Amino acid sequence: MIRIELDEATLGATRIAISPLWDAFCSLHLARPHRTPSWPYEEWAVRAREVLREDDRTAALQLLVDGPASFPDFLLPLPVGASSVETELDTIRATPPEVVRAGVEEHYPGLEDHPRIRPYLDDPEAACAALADAYLAYWEGALEQQWPTMRRLVEDEVLIRARTFATEGIDALFAGLEARARWTPPVLELTKHIDAEYRAGERRLLLVPLVFAEGCRLYSTDDPEVLAVSFQARGTGALRERAAPGPEATDRLGVLLGRGRASVLRQLGGPLTTAGIADRLGLAPSTVSEHLSVLADADVVTRHRVGRSVYYQLTDTGRALLALLSGEDVLRAVS
Numbered sequence: 001m002i003r004i005e006l007d008e009a010t011l012g013a014t015r016i017a018i019s020p021l022w023d024a025f026c027s028l029h030l031a032r033p034h035r036t037p038s039w040p041y042e043e044w045a046v047r048a049r050e051v052l053r054e055d056d057r058t059a060a061l062q063l064l065v066d067g068p069a070s071f072p073d074f075l076l077p078l079p080v081g082a083s084s085v086e087t088e089l090d091t092i093r094a095t096p097p098e099v100v101r102a103g104v105e106e107h108y109p110g111l112e113d114h115p116r117i118r119p120y121l122d123d124p125e126a127a128c129a130a131l132a133d134a135y136l137a138y139w140e141g142a143l144e145q146q147w148p149t150m151r152r153l154v155e156d157e158v159l160i161r162a163r164t165f166a167t168e169g170i171d172a173l174f175a176g177l178e179a180r181a182r183w184t185p186p187v188l189e190l191t192k193h194i195d196a197e198y199r200a201g202e203r204r205l206l207l208v209p210l211v212f213a214e215g216c217r218l219y220s221t222d223d224p225e226v227l228a229v230s231f232q233a234r235g236t237g238a239l240r241e242r243a244a245p246g247p248e249a250t251d252r253l254g255v256l257l258g259r260g261r262a263s264v265l266r267q268l269g270g271p272l273t274t275a276g277i278a279d280r281l282g283l284a285p286s287t288v289s290e291h292l293s294v295l296a297d298a299d300v301v302t303r304h305r306v307g308r309s310v311y312y313q314l315t316d317t318g319r320a321l322l323a324l325l326s327g328e329d330v331l332r333a334v335s
Contacts (some may be wrong), residue, residue: 001189001190001191001192001195002189002190002191002192002194002195002196002197002198002217002219003187003188003189003190003196003197003198004187004188004189004190004197004198004199004200004219004221004227004229005186005187005197005198005199005200006186006187006188006200006205007186007199007200007201007202009202010200010201010202010203010204010205010227011170011205013204013205014165014170014173014204014205014206014207015204015205015206015207016157016158016161016162016206016207016208016209017079017080017083017158017206017207017208018079018083018151018154018155018158018208018209019079019083019088019208019210020083020084020085020088020139020143020147020150020151021076021077021079021083021085021088021089021135022076022079022208022210022218022230023143023150023154023210023211023212024085024135024138024139024143024212025064025076025216025218026210026212026213026214026215026216026218026230027044027048027142027143027212027215028048028052028061028064028065028138028215029065029215029216030045030048030212030214030215030216031045031048031049031052031142031215032065033049035215037214038214039237039240040236040237040239040240041212041214041236041239043240044142044146044239047141047142048138048141048142048143050141051137051138051141051142052138052142055137055138055141057133057134057137058134058137058138058141059134060116060127060130060131060133060134061131061134061135061138062116063075063116063117064076067108067116067117068107068108068111069192069193069194070107070194071107072100072102072103072104072106072107072222073103073220073222073223074092074095074099074100074103074128075092075103075131076218076220077091077092078206078220078223078226078228079206079208079228085135085136085139085147089132089135089136090132092128092131092132092135093128093129093132095124095128097124097125100120100121100124100127100128101120101121101124103120103222104117104120104121146211146239149238149239150211150239152238152276153209153211153233153234153235153236153238153270154209154210154211154233156233156235156270156271156272156311157209157233157234158209159306159307159309159311160271160306160311161173161207161209162306163304163306163307164176171183171185174188177207177231178213178231178232180217180232181229181231188229190217190219190229191217192217198221198227200227203223203224203225203226203227204225204226204227205226205227205228205229206226206227206228206229207228207229207230207231208228208229208230208231209230209231209232209233210230210231210232210233211233211236211239213230213231213232213233214232217230218230233270234270234271235269235270235271236269236270237269237270238269238270252325253265253266253321253322253325256325260283260287260291261291261294261295263281264277264281264283264288264291264292264295265295265300265301265314265318265321265322266322267280267281268301268312268313268314268318270313271311271312271313272311272312272313273309273310273311273312274288274289274292274310274312277292277312292312295312295318296312298317299315299317300314300315300317300318300321301313301314301315301318302314302315
């Protein structure tokens with residue numbers, strides 16, 4: 001169990017950031033050969049394992065997968081704003097040699113001669129460049145096609161969490177994070193296989209929503225100004241989106257609701273706007289809006305406003321309806 005004591009200054013400075021690289025790191029652990037990924041990651045894991053097995057450029061990532069649970073921040077930089085994966089990889093490449101050597105000495109004592117660690121001491125710049133290239137090869141082979149969906153999910157999560165923080169406060173924000181995090185003021189507890197305790201001091205707290213957080217729990221305490229913690233984003237069922245079904249009689253949901261309304265309902269694995277659903281289905285926003293209005297009146301979907309946007313998501317009734325009539329395991333699409 002990880003216990004992090006948070007003071008008032010830290011809580012007041014809480015921020016939420018996106019990191020494609022943190023998601024890539026967690027996905028590496030989900031793709032390990034001994035893991036049995038749960039829905040909706042099974043199909044993706046087959047491709048990811050193929051990339052790791054067949055692309056020699058990813059070899060430098062083995063230290064992250066098989067190495068000690070604690071590792072220096074230069075191997076996985078802190079997110080900064082709405083980062084792109086290219087920006088985060090540039091940060092790795094630009095890591096000063098003295099920072100690399102200090103990180104190795106702190107986190108890998110007695111392992112300096114390990115063949116996966118020694119390069120960071122002998123030639124830090126080349127080793128960091130090789131690591132960045134390995135991340136990029138893995139990203140392009142296993143995650144790049146998924147990124148538009150992943151980005152939409154984490155951006156929606158940022159909006160929803162920010163709204164919760166602004167309107168209901170820090171207790172509500174932490175209470176709704178996920179099952180592996182427990183907030184007992186002033187301590188945030190994270191379920192891990194190691195025991196450690198930290199005090200935030202006057203550092204800012206950075207929360208990082210991830211699509212692949214099932215792979216591992218990430219937290220970073222090295223930075224003197226920022227303490228970062230990852231959490232699972234909702235709506236990951238979107239990774240297994242399928243095209244809307246045709247009007248054949250076996251589509252029981254389509255027969256009951258009509259093909260258009262059924263296709264709208266099937267999109268709501270996670271919070272979405274009218275425009276977002278319209279883009280996915282190639283329908284006019286006005287048509288989608290009409291369908292959503294009927295579904296909301298029937299208590300199949302619910303809506304809530306975040307800033308200028310209105311987000312729709314399934315109610316328990318909607319999830320039950322989909323599970324019974326669509327033949328899809330959508331009950332697991334929303335955490």
